Amino acid sequence: MSGTSAAPVTDYTLTVDPSGRGPSIDDSMYGIFYEDINRAADGGLYAELVQNRSFEYDRADNASYTPLTSWATATAGSAAAEVVDDDGRLGERNRRYLRVALDGPDAGVRLTNSGYNSGVAVQAGQRYDFSVWARTDRAAGTPLTVSLDDASGALAEPLDVKVESDRWTRYTGTLTASRTSTEGRLTVSAGGSGTLRLDMVSLFPENTYKNRPNGMREDLARKIAALKPGFLRFPGGCLVNTGSHEAYEAPDWERSRSYQWKDTIGPVEERATNANFWGYNQSYGLGYYEYFQFAEDIGAMPVPVVPALVTGCGQNRATDDPELLRRHIQDTLDLIEFANGPRTSTWGAKRAAMGHPKPFGLTHLAVGNEENLPDEFLARFTQFRDAIEERYPDITVISNSGPDDTGAVFDRAWELNRAAGVAMVDEHYYNNPSWFLENNDRYDSYDREGPKVFLGEYASRDNRFRNALAEAAFMTGLERNADIVKMASYAPLLANEDYVQWQPDMIWFDNHRSWGSANYEMQKLFMNNVGDRVVPSEASGTPAAEAGITGAVGLSTWATSASYDDVSVTSAHGRTLLRDDFSGTDSQWTRAAGRGSWQIQDGAFVQSDTTAEDTMVTAGDPRWQNYDLRVRATKKSGREGFLVAFGVKDTGNYYWWNLGGWGNTRSAVEQAEHGAKNVVIEDGTTITTGQEYDLRVQIRGRQVTLFLDGKEWGSFTDKPAEPFRQVVTYDQARGELVVKVVNAQDAAARTRVDLGRRTDVPPVARLTTLAGDPDAVNTASATPISPQRSVLRGVDNTFSHTFPPNSVTFMRIKTRTPGS
Template identity: 70%
Template sequence: MNDFSRRDVLRIASAFGVTSALAPLGVSAATAAADASGYSLSIDPTRRGPAISDTMYGIFFEDINRAADGGIYAELVQNRSFEYSPVDNSSYTPLTAWTTTSIGGATGTAEVIDDADRLNERNRHYLRLDLDGNGGAAGAYGVTNAGYNSGMCLERGKKYDFSVWARTDRERGTPLTVTLSDESEASLTAKPLRLELRGDRWVKYTGTFVARASSTTGRLTVAAGGAGTVRLDMVSLFPRETYLNRPNGMRKDLAEKIAALEPAFLRFPGGCIVNTGSMYPYEAPDWERYRSYQWKDTIGPVEQRATNANFWGYNQSYGLGYYEYFRFAEDIGAMPLPVVPALVTGCGENHVTEDPELLRHYVQDTLDLIEFANGPATSTWGRKRAEMGHPEPFGLTHIGVGNEENLPEAFFERFTQFRKAIEAEYPEITVISNSGPDDSGPIFERAWELNRSANVDMVDEHYYNNPQWFLANNDRYDSYDRNGPQVFLGEYASKDNRFFNSLAEAAYMTGLERNADIVKLASYAPLLANVDYVQWRPDLIWFDNRTSWGSTSYETQKLFMTNVGDEVVPSDASSTPAPETPITGAIGLSTWATSAAYDDVTVTAADGRTLFDDDFSGGDARWTRATGRGSWSVENGAYIQHDTAAENTMVTAGDPTWSNYDLHVTATKRSGSEGFLVAFGVTDTGNYYWWNLGGWGNTRSVVEKATGGTRQTLVGDDTRIETGREYDLRIEIRGRQVTLFLDGKKWGGFTDDKVAEPFRQVVTRDHDTGELIVKVVNAQDSQARTRIDLGKQVRVAPVARLTTLQGDPDAVNTVDAQPIRPSQSTLPGVSNSFTHTFPAHSITFMRIRVKSA
């Protein structure tokens, strides 16, 4: 019995556009397909679980995949200040993205210069045009910029603001003609801009275009007439229409998609780019020459900001700087969360800056950053913020130090100095540490040990794994120490952009919410990817120069981020029976940027039978080149891979049905940067286990499991491999338990028995609406017919609201089609105990309105 009237039912229905609650768009609660699997879900609305942090879900921005320049930063000109350099990218020249242009037969020369005539010390390079003066009154010589992707995207009727810093040595001045055209040189505006340069000092000249046609291949041409020398720098074309019409602002469609997520925080400016960069080419104190990401380089007038090499292989302009990050966070209602360098590199690099003066400088820079964000307009750095247009503080509460360092001892020593200084001056700021680049292993364990022992407030974890890992590790945070540091899951994703990856991520997120007392912040990564500059996938939002679209994971994240709830409601669901199958598969040998010799390979069954034996005296006929990489040959009775540049050179042998066996092999590193890769349980090139000895530049050793081509770490330590030494390797496989022996001594072991559970759920409460939000993920091929029991101590509205993501597990959202989009409906027949069938391959959010009985 409940006390909801028919009017209540109709009101709930109409909220989702359903004209009759008796004829819903969704599946009836009483409907169950014959092929559905049977589940039960018990919910106790009278009990309260952990409160969910207001900052639970946010976004992580990193300038990867051209996410900033050529992406969300709305500037259309590439290499606008002529600072591209082969030092930053071997394919670059100072005129990358530019070509010389002649109008009316005019001639001249164009050269990028670095001398005393530069615009300023941090914007050192400029373009010098030496004009021959021919071509008549209509003649002009200059340069054309093609922007990013296929060209600049210009829309008919829209305004575009042009600016350039220029100077001329002609006393009578120099005419400057600025035009917009498409790839075929057809004009995109009614008339060009005509500017008159006067004086041999730097002056900013501006003008505005109105596009009379749309194009995705737009070009900007800047050409000077007459004779003499013209100098140009900071050539810019900005759409007038940016997000919230901010000057120097964000590309509107990308910013709107981010804002639609309703993120609670914005972590910036990146991960790997935080600790790395290039060097200034002039004499300067070390703290100015060490080119990690320095926030002070990114504020103030854009023409006075430095440029820097990006960790991901391209140049970044810093037009999108710390002020713009803070302002964007404020614009979308997100908590700003900057990350500063700790002077210990990460992301596969191992370098520590030992200079104590440099460390002192970076600590002070971090204190200055907090003042820039929070200080009054009368303070030194608060005044800088006010001068940029924001006199009120930004309200910074959290700051991260470092990112994915592989040297936990060195990192933590430096982190401690940052933390001590920040807490002394700003005790209200939460200082966030990190746990390295993986979800487990020796670096992760040591980092967490150091963080726990020092009572660090919060630890930033990062990991990217295959879908099976996410399905199998829903309980990851169940066992975390509730008296230890809280968790910021700063980067995570399942390694692809198919809907099945999103299903696995959604299943995992139910575990994050269930552990909301320990997991306080979480952000999928990376956020943005330009389709023509992809360096990493998966990615949340994809774009080209014209349009943008959300991946299937974007739709998943949006569903969770806009339906968080205020607290967890205790619930319990039945699970899917797990098949008890042993690890099965053939064997393999491989290398990674290393030459190695293998010999005396034997495979012995648990009962003592010899399944395979090869001392290579008869050649390599029993082995298959699985990847086709590397240079393998038999020499002096050993199987040798010679190529020290080739990665994953796997060769395989044996029967894919083998189980319960011992693999024995001897191995010798001949040359190269790493060690050995010995595989077992090989079913194909994308599915196997391997013992990776001396991996990551010979810094650590692990066992990895590959599923569908993506790998996850199961166990590891810091073993390193010596060149020229023969090693005895043995792998013992029993059922799903694996034990590994190095030179006769046990090296480690694991039991791979976690179930990739396809049916996951969590329930939260929305205090504002009085609804329970029942979140169910069904990541399997069959429907899940589920008995839902709410107990007898609440009154339940007879109609629930449903939002569902459902589709082919291989579906991918693209520019041409987005098959994975949310559908909304209502569900009648809801009561204290009812049955609902959750579709195969689906994520369902069911909002049930309840009242105390």
């Protein structure tokens, strides 16, 4: 014997009924959600290489910005260069430009742009189209020299351009890279005399996706297209329903405005710029026309999202101006005409003039995004829907249910959506891996006669393989409920590694590389192997690893000073596990360095720092279960209330009762996993400063009941995380069963598969497997999580296969059955 222990194995059975018929799966089942977050557009999917090309950056968009952000100017002689906004501007929506005063033969200016990330990235042999809008008052014209260099020297032969008119004119040329660099700089030089004006300085690769002018960065677009998405939801997200909803007015051009589609079409130099909700300036070079065209290029159904005049994402305001509402409704009707109208219509003609005379074929449109005011939102949503259905009855108008998977806003929004007969509701949630493993059955109980579900944004909170595995387990439940869940998209789609506002993200990139996360590989596997209908199947479950919630206890605060007293933990059988009245020392408690200021004061345990967040101290044994925790708590000062923790495994994995959280606006039980938290239950309880509260938490197995001042505050049952999940679909075109098995645990899953005695199958099946370390992360330099293809032999009506630990396996089996 070797002396090494065998790898753990768990036994399962998987029974499939190929002759049975589950729900049909729409071609739009899985798609992509695009939002300009993490620099997804400028410096990302939009292929422009020059940053701040029209000098529109402003402190209104980002405190660090100036109109010359990403530009360096060097002058010689008496030359001077400054960004101005006057009557000499290029246009009312492109107001700032660079004015250069050249006062003699020795005068000169060098204007250098640093691009994104480390610089302007170019590839040897590739062609790059330069353009600039310019004018000069010098009768003989003003020559420009355009060069591309890095620290090692020239990257291309310089380009000579002569500005010949005092009217704004677009001048163009092409630079061919002589070598590859990621740290290039584009420089425009001028000399002589007179006044030179420059705007819209651009360097654009000719090699865009499908060679579209003003198009998409090829490697990013290719990765998106490889997903074979059924739909493209755009342009957001929070940037849709935040900011001012007012129309564009020249005096107010610096105001932060909600994303409005009419700002984003027409000639690029005439489009507006805007402050992005995510903290940076966004050009509208990538606009609604380009979104529609990209959806068409990748075979996806376009799903635009328009503002409902109720802000979300923490702003929570409703606009009551009836004229403003009327305008936005009309703008939405005009959008549908832009997408679908004949070239003889007003807005169809604008689409045709941009190069697409054929309609785009819009069928779905969403109004609003993550509004926290459900009553106000639905009142306005129904006005949008009524107007759309009157003129375009074939358009499906999508509502939403707020920013979370549960809670008062979610419940009220669904109540209103059902009462209003809404066709489809957009749900959003970002949760821990355990939530996805525990909620595979989420849609099993949804009303089959009610609104359909568009799961427009979801993700497990990291890009580790364990997160992708949890999402995969959840996705088997989405497919099983394909009659309810009609569309689903992971979010966000893109992240530039040097400009991150949110993570996890599906595809990561810098200025010259891109790589798919483990989540991307998982999404691609599902999206490329959907099938046409669900085949009934059933799998045995995994023996529970724990009988219930297990862990120590804790006390904490968040930007608040609070005192705690008379802490006791008693077992279900009445045995005292912990008692502390703080009449002595705090030796029973463990604190992490730098987490608040805890000390015993007047016989209580007090945290006094009102700026410290998450100050948790812990006591007890992580193996405790089936106990009652009691404590008296008093808020002394600060923004919130107090936090009482239970089931504490460590300072990143626990439950806590958050009373007076979120600025003392509500209370909830949250489950933390590796530091990230999900809301389990919540209500509107707030905490009064100076009032003492009696708190009791009762844990019995997986059942938790919470008492506030002797009255039951709430209860919940902790669901077991099931790591073994499956769904089976049928691919009509290939005549194949697609058996999809998730094994999100460290043990291999030895599985007996029963296809039924009447099933005619060949002895060979094709496998595609994702497997690896659950903590593995794909990076620019290494992709440990990537699909492995193999062949399984010995397939029959019944056969056995061992699914690797921490894996997802797609098994394709040719079959001819009575139900096929």
